[in-house]
Amino acid sequence: MINNSKIKIGSVERPVLEVELVPGPDSDPETLKMTYKVTLQKEKLLVIEIVFEKAIYVSASGTPDSLKITFHNKYLFMSKSGYLIQKQH
Numbered sequence: 001m002i003n004n005s006k007i008k009i010g011s012v013e014r015p016v017l018e019v020e021l022v023p024g025p026d027s028d029p030e031t032l033k034m035t036y037k038v039t040l041q042k043e044k045l046l047v048i049e050i051v052f053e054k055a056i057y058v059s060a061s062g063t064p065d066s067l068k069i070t071f072h073n074k075y076l077f078m079s080k081s082g083y084l085i086q087k088q089h
Contacts (some may be wrong), residue, residue, distance in 0.1 A: 002038045002046070004052060018070040024063035031057035032065060083089045 005016040019036040023029045033053040040047035048069070052058055059065045071077070077085040 013071045015074045020068045022066045024065045026061035
């Protein structure tokens with residue numbers, strides 16, 4: 001499972017999965033603390049549970065907050081024929 005998995009990129013060890021809350025311009029980052037964990041991982045499904053310390057403050061300032069999810073292991077996304085699926089913007 002992805003939880004707690006690490007990958008070495010160059011000389012830096014990073015988690016395979018990172019979930020960050022990106023505060024909106026009017027939000028106070030101190031009120032937006034959270035934790036996350038992968039609760040289910042299948043071939044075509046990944047469920048991430050996010051727990052906010054003070055959920056009432058998420059996107060409460062009028063401008064939405066957002067989540068940034070980063071997968072640092074490019075080999076997680078392979079086609080059935082074994083080719084890497086390219087990053088799309």
